[in-house]
Amino acid sequence: MALEDDIRTLGKTPLFDELGRDALRLVAFSADRLRLGAGDVLFREGEAADSGFVVVSGALTVARAGGPERAVGSGALLGELALICDTTRPATATAQEPSEVLRIARGLFSRLFDEYPDLARKLHGRLAARVQADIAELRSVEALLRR
Numbered sequence: 741m742a743l744e745d746d747i748r749t750l751g752k753t754p755l756f757d758e759l760g761r762d763a764l765r766l767v768a769f770s771a772d773r774l775r776l777g778a779g780d781v782l783f784r785e786g787e788a789a790d791s792g793f794v795v796v797s798g799a800l801t802v803a804r805a806g807g808p809e810r811a812v813g814s815g816a817l818l819g820e821l822a823l824i825c826d827t828t829r830p831a832t833a834t835a836q837e838p839s840e841v842l843r844i845a846r847g848l849f850s851r852l853f854d855e856y857p858d859l860a861r862k863l864h865g866r867l868a869a870r871v872q873a874d875i876a877e878l879r880s881v882e883a884l885l886r887r
Contacts, residue, residue, distance in 0.1 A: 743768055746796065746842060752815045753794050755823075758862045763852055771842040776800075776835035782818070785832045789822035791845045798839025804831045811836065823849040824867070 746768035750756045756767065773796070776782060782793060785805055795816045802818065803809040812818065821827050823846055853860040 742773075746771070746773075749796050749815055750794060750842070753817050755817055755820055755863065755866070756794070758859060758866070759852070759856070763856050763859065766852070766855070767844060767848065768842070770848050771844050774841050774843055776839045776841065778835055778837050780835045782833040782835065782841065783829045785829055787829045789819055789827050789829050791843050792817060792819040792823040792849070793833070793841040793843055794818075796840040796842055799836040800833050800839060800841075801836050802831045802833050807831075822846060 743765070747761070747764045750759070750764045750767055756764065759767070771794075774782070774793075776798070782800060783789070795812055795814055795818070797814055799811055799813045800816075800818070801809045801811055818833055818841075819829065822829075823844065853863075
């Protein structure tokens, strides 16, 4: 039954919600399940990142040094950029309570592109739009700082 629950969770998760049932099954079956206790650190700011995580249950806090904390729960995707390129963790993720996450390795994510080329096109468009929005936001912050 856990596999079906994982498929349902992935199907509600941004980025993975574009996948069909077969692809969701592949991800759910191939992902590593990690259990965290309250206070356990999933990853730390500055660490090398080679995978993303989908929160299956529980709640985590994501925080940058000196920045505000953000609480995330079931269905949240953490580390999506690490699914497609080498990067470092921009924040620290800590379990607020007993939690479970699915660790999705970059290699597994790349395999989805090989096996589901339509997915690659959809995700490319989605990620390109996100990058453009981030660039626009940075430009507006830069303009404010110049004043």
